[in-house]
Amino acid sequence: MSALRVACVGSGFSGAVIARTLAERAGLEVDVFESEPYVGGHCHTERDERTGVMVHRHGPHIFNTQFDDVWSFVNRFTVFRDYVHKVRAITSRGVFGLPINLKTLNDFFGEELTAETAPGFLEAQGDKSIAEPRNFEEQALRMLGRDLYEAFFHGYTRKQWGVDPTELPASIFQRLPVRMSYDDNYHISRYTGIPEQGYTQLIASILDHPKIRLRLGQTFEASDAASYDRVFYSGPIDGWFGRRHGRLRYRTLRFEAIYQEGDYQGTSQVNFCQESVPWTRVTEHKHFAAWESHSETVAHKEFSSACGPDDTPYYPLRLVDDRSTLAQYVELADREGGNLTFVGRLGTYRYLNMDQVIKEALDTAEGFLAAPHDAARFSKDPL
Ligand SMILES: Cc1cc2nc3c(=O)[nH]c(=O)nc-3n(C[C@H](O)[C@H](O)[C@H](O)COP(=O)(O)OP(=O)(O)OC[C@H]3O[C@@H](n4cnc5c(N)ncnc54)[C@H](O)[C@@H]3O)c2cc1C
Incomplete structure (x- = not known):
């Protein structure tokens, strides 16, 4: 051997x-x-x-x-x-926590929903005319309704994938979690x-x-x-x-660095959901390492586009x-x-x-x- x-x-x-x-x-x-x-x-x-x-x-x-x-x-x-990874999302209706959780729903709709009442509320938002969702958009509309879909997913998905959400499989959306609790930890893995x-x-x-x-x-x-x-x-x-x-088609990413004294956005990741904003998210790296101390900060604005022959492949389409x-x-x-x-x-x-x-x-x-x-x-x- x-x-x-x-x-x-x-x-x-x-x-x-x-x-x-x-x-x-x-x-x-x-x-x-x-x-x-x-x-x-x-x-x-x-x-x-x-x-x-x-x-x-x-x-x-x-x-x-x-x-x-x-x-x-x-x-x-x-x-x-x-x-603990906590993602914030800037939408046309304000800044909210992702993944969608009780706090997101209550802030977004100005409600006081509980773990008991939120599922029924969300169910009522969903588009019941879609019996068998055929794509990402239909799945999202059926599960969340138009308001949440348009605020959080429509523009972001178009920027990220460069295609209309109607061209993406419904299965992608089934994987995006909605939490009926106030847990806004993005990852709920054991470790x-x-x-x-x-x-x-x-x-x-x-x-x-x-x-x-x-x-x-x-x-x-x-x-x-x-x-x-x-x-x-x-x-x-x-x-x-x-x-x-x-x-084989991929999406590639381009990063634009922002430097400044102190802190830039107060957290590691902010998503920009509006299609009118050309970048998808901003990552501020020092927030991944709270045990270190730095007087200056660096943040990266992330832009997604089709991967050309000389680009680095990121996400497989x-x-x-x-x-x-x-x-x-x-x-x-x-x-x-x-x-x-x-x-x-x-x-x-x-x-x-x-x-x-x-x-x-x-x-x-x-x-x-x-x-x-x-x-x-x-x-x-x-x-
Ligand atoms: C934007 C982004 C964010 C991500 N965030 C997370 C996250 O938060 N958590 C998570 O778990 N995963 C995340 N991932 C996934 C993670 O990056 C991958 O799972 C991981 O990097 C894959 O490792 P790999 O060894 O398969 O491939 P790669 O890391 O791509 O390694 C392949 C290597 O092969 C080299 N190579 C290729 N061809 C040749 C050749 N002919 N000769 C010599 N060298 C060659 C390349 O230079 C490269 O170094 C993210 C991915 C992306 C795109």
Whole structure:
């Protein structure tokens, strides 16, 4: 087993967790390739040069999980500090808390609803003429009614996804929570926290093992695969096949920095729900690290747009067209994937939280150790 030559492409959580598990559990030597000059992938954090604040370069990342094994794993490599994520939303009718909860409903409608009376009130707001919601908008109108939908979701969704909410599946809206309590903690997972020294330090620590050789700033090319028995690839699946069946669509983000003395918005995340405001949200990074103290602050205004060939892919669109293109790449991977296992958010073209990525990486590595000559093609079925 220890003679097997293994490469992990990418130093995000996918590549790092697989490399560490194989090195630690089976003494395998693992080469980790990373095109960027730093580790961490999409979770990359670094100190802002001007303020010293730890900045989440690719947007705010809050670690939360229900999985005991994932929480134990990450806690081996860093100290997590307590953090409660509370999101504020600026709408045409004022500033409210998200996810929608009793406080939101009472503030928005000027009511004094209780856990007992709110469900009936909300039910009465819903559009009963929609029997079988066919899309995001219809689902939202049926569940919440027009006032809440238009204030919180219509404009925000159009800015975030670049499509009309009638083009998005109803299933997205079913996942957005409405709370019949005053709990405005955005994440209700068993474990939540922020790594004290940031995600890049956490991932560097996962990769810090004598059997792991890190090749920073080195892009893994198709011709490199022949030097290995197995390659765990966390880059984009369409990119690996030269985009032969076209480009899988993503949304990309652009960030505009705001600097000032003291505090900018008094909290870590404010969403801007009106379509007339071009940015979707503002993240003020120092509020993720209440244990630190900084005289200046840095906040990032976030703008969402279609991802072009030279942009960084953020959110997979996964609409009907994308799914049929993806199906072609999955077929290609099964036919021509050679010694590759496609893993993670780009390898399987799915939106995945960090804990899901870690869970899948742990399972993929264990699966490989159990049957190295019968390795899976994907960390999880992308379709
Ligand atoms: C805006 C935003 C906010 C998010 N917030 C949260 C949050 O609050 N909580 C949460 O749990 N999750 C969050 N996520 C999800 C989280 O970012 C992902 O789950 C995680 O980063 C995926 O890790 P990965 O290793 O699969 O992919 P990535 O982190 O994308 O890593 C892939 C790596 O592979 C490298 N690579 C690609 N191709 C090659 C090649 N050919 N050669 C060498 N290197 C290559 C890339 O440079 C990259 O470093 C958020 C995502 C986004 C977009």
